[in-house]
Amino acid sequence: MWSFLLIGLLAATVIVLGRANLKQRRSIEALKRAREELQVEEDRVFDFLHGLGEAFSEDLRFSDLHRLIVEGATRITDAHGGALYLVDRTGKLLVPSFISKDCPPLVEVPRSISQQSLNSPLALESFLRLHTVKPGEGLLGAVWDRKEPLFLSSRDADPRLERLKDLSVEMDSVMICPLVYASQNLGVLAVANGPMSTPFSPSDFLVFQSIVEQSAFALYNAVVYSEAGEKRRIDRELDVARDIQRILLPNAAPAFEGFEIAGLNIPASRVSGDYYDYIALDNQRLGIAIADVSGKGVAASLIMAMCRSVLRSFAKSSDSAAAVLQTVNRHLYPDIREDMFISMAYLIAHSGDDELVLARAGHDAPLQYRAKDASVVKINPPGMALGIDSGSVFNRVTGDSRVHLETSDCLILYTDGVTEALDGNGLEFGLSRLTEAIQASAADGAPAIISRVTADLKAFVGNFPQNDDITLIAIRKL
Numbered sequence: 001m002w003s004f005l006l007i008g009l010l011a012a013t014v015i016v017l018g019r020a021n022l023k024q025r026r027s028i029e030a031l032k033r034a035r036e037e038l039q040v041e042e043d044r045v046f047d048f049l050h051g052l053g054e055a056f057s058e059d060l061r062f063s064d065l066h067r068l069i070v071e072g073a074t075r076i077t078d079a080h081g082g083a084l085y086l087v088d089r090t091g092k093l094l095v096p097s098f099i100s101k102d103c104p105p106l107v108e109v110p111r112s113i114s115q116q117s118l119n120s121p122l123a124l125e126s127f128l129r130l131h132t133v134k135p136g137e138g139l140l141g142a143v144w145d146r147k148e149p150l151f152l153s154s155r156d157a158d159p160r161l162e163r164l165k166d167l168s169v170e171m172d173s174v175m176i177c178p179l180v181y182a183s184q185n186l187g188v189l190a191v192a193n194g195p196m197s198t199p200f201s202p203s204d205f206l207v208f209q210s211i212v213e214q215s216a217f218a219l220y221n222a223v224v225y226s227e228a229g230e231k232r233r234i235d236r237e238l239d240v241a242r243d244i245q246r247i248l249l250p251n252a253a254p255a256f257e258g259f260e261i262a263g264l265n266i267p268a269s270r271v272s273g274d275y276y277d278y279i280a281l282d283n284q285r286l287g288i289a290i291a292d293v294s295g296k297g298v299a300a301s302l303i304m305a306m307c308r309s310v311l312r313s314f315a316k317s318s319d320s321a322a323a324v325l326q327t328v329n330r331h332l333y334p335d336i337r338e339d340m341f342i343s344m345a346y347l348i349a350h351s352g353d354d355e356l357v358l359a360r361a362g363h364d365a366p367l368q369y370r371a372k373d374a375s376v377v378k379i380n381p382p383g384m385a386l387g388i389d390s391g392s393v394f395n396r397v398t399g400d401s402r403v404h405l406e407t408s409d410c411l412i413l414y415t416d417g418v419t420e421a422l423d424g425n426g427l428e429f430g431l432s433r434l435t436e437a438i439q440a441s442a443a444d445g446a447p448a449i450i451s452r453v454t455a456d457l458k459a460f461v462g463n464f465p466q467n468d469d470i471t472l473i474a475i476r477k478l
Contacts, residue, residue: 065222066098069189069215074100076211077175077204079191085133085140086179086187086219094133094144094187104171104192107131107138139176144188149177149212151205154195173199177212181220189215248308253446254278256286257351258478262446264454266417266470273300274415274469275308279315284351287315287324290413290473291344291386292363299340307332307342307386321346321359322383322400329361329386329394336387343385345413347403354477356403356411361386361394364416367435369442371408376435379403379411405477410442412449412475417468421457424464429457446474 066084074082081103085094105128109117117124135145139160143150152160153173172195179186189212193199200208253261263276273295279287291307293300307328314327325346332342343363347356358366362385365378381401384394403411414434421429433456441452450472457470 062222063098065218069218070098070100073189073191073208073211073215077191077200077208078198079175079200080104080193080197082189082191084187084189085144087144087185088132092135094140096129096131097187099128102194104174104194106140106174106176106190106192107133139174140188140190143176143178144185147178147180147185149175149205149209151175151200151202153199172197175200175205175208177209179212179216179219181216184220186216186219248305249276250278254280254286256349258353259286259349259351260446260476260478261288261473262450263473264450264471266454266466268417268466268469273304274417274471275304276413276471276473277308277311279312281316281348285319286349286351287311287321287346288349288413288473288475289344289346290363290415290471291342292415292417292469292471293342294340303336303340303342306335307344311346319348319357320400321348321357322398325359325361325383325386325398326391326395329389329398330391332387333390341385341387347411349475354405356405356475358401358403359383359398360401361398362388364414364419366403367412367414367438368403368405369410369412369438371406371410371442374439374442376438405475407477408443410438410446410449410474410476412438413473414453415469415471417466417470418453418457418472420468421461421470422464422467423460424462429460433460442476446476449474449476 066086070082070084073079081100083099083103083106084097086097087093088095105124107128109124109127113123113127133141133144135141139150139152151174154171172193174190174192176188176190178188191200191208249265250263253263261278263278265274265276267274273293275289275291275293277287277289279289281287289311291304293303293307310328310331311324314331315324317327318324325344328344336342342361344361345358345363345366346361347358349356358379358381360366360381360383362383365380368377368379369375370377379401381399383398386394388394405411412434419429419431419434423429434453437453437456438449441448453472454470
């Protein structure tokens with residue numbers, strides 16, 4: 001009897017151990033499968049992040065990055081499809097940037113479009129790719145406006161999904177998150193499943209939110225990267241423009257019998273709206289010009305180049321400085337915007353002559369230094385700026401003025417970048433300081449005047465940034 005009991009007990013023990021072993025094996029298999037699934041998910045996420053990194057190592061195109069984000073999010077979450085909507089330039093609308101081919105509609109589709117899509121799938125596709133979203137409009141607009149992620153599933157019988165059901169494609173579950181980085185609301189990213197797909201789970205939603213965080217970071221940096229590239233391109237173009245402009249400006253003062261001449265241009269930025277020039281009219285005559293285009297930067301530099309070209313084309317046509325300016329104004333007027341103009345002073349010097357023929361088109365009045373008493377006076381002939389009037393008024397008010405220079409007398413032409421230079425307290429350099437600099441250096445010659453004025457300007461301004469182009473010409477009678 002005892003033997004039967006022992007045998008029964010042994011059999012029961014074997015059965016229990018067998019069941020425990022089987023249960024343990026099943027647990028191990030389940031852990032292995034979970035580990036494999038986790039590894040697959042980790043690999044997908046790693047591939048996604050690696051793809052984002054690769055996008056910045058090559059020539060970045062926004063369309064490629066947008067596609068990469070949507071396809072990566074769809075692949076990792078095993079979604080039916082996905083869509084990326086980004087804020088437009090006005091900041092008032094969401095614009096579809098990339099919608100995967102099989103993505104269920106994420107916006108309400110008009111019934112007419114739904115009906116058309118039964119026969120022509122392109123009708124629905126075109127509508128989705130062109131439809132913009134306002135703040136608070138539908139699920140996308142609500143997520144964007146509130147900056148709150150959203151997870152909806154048909155299992156919850158949420159009425160908000162019912163409004164998105166389309167005759168051609170139905171939605172079973174959807175995850176939508178705002179793309180926020182550095183306090184900037186960039187748009188929304190969404191993935192969706194149709195009724196034939198496995199509904200998203202809460203763990204999918206957590207993974208999706210991580211994907212959105214990385215995507216927002218990538219999109220933000222893509223904009224920064226693009227802007228930096230654009231800035232580099234503009235900088236290169238400005239450098240080329242600066243080099244071209246340097247060619248247009250004189251590289252040295254001319255040797256002209258009876259006069260000593262010196263000039264200088266210091267642009268406030270890479271390119272200058274100021275202009276000065278020496279034009280050899282013939283063996284006995286020299287034209288000298290100084291001009292200031294309203295505004296600064298590229299636009300001003302282009303107008304300056306036009307002005308130079310026209311002046312040089314017609315400078316030899318007359319011994320009258322005013323007549324030359326009248327011709328220049330007539331040719332420039334049609335091509336200058338209403339909000340722009342050019343102030344200019346132009347003079348003609350004759351070798352061996354004591355008189356200069358000067359005309360002033362709204363430019364700062366030249367200063368004459370008189371050696372006999374070291375005085376400085378304004379030479380202020382009438383005239384209006386170029387480009388304001390077609391000629392009826394300009395020709396009437398712009399005339400020649402003759403400036404007589406004794407030996408060692410000087411004539412100084414300048415732009416308002418000299419007198420209006422500001423120090424750290426907002427004070428202007430002014431005409432009085434310019435006069436003092438001329439009086440202190442004129443006896444040493446034209447180059448000395450340029451050096452002294454620029455040195456005084458630098459000392460006055462200090463570290464305060466230059467706010468306008470600076471141009472100077474000094475002419476001394478020998």
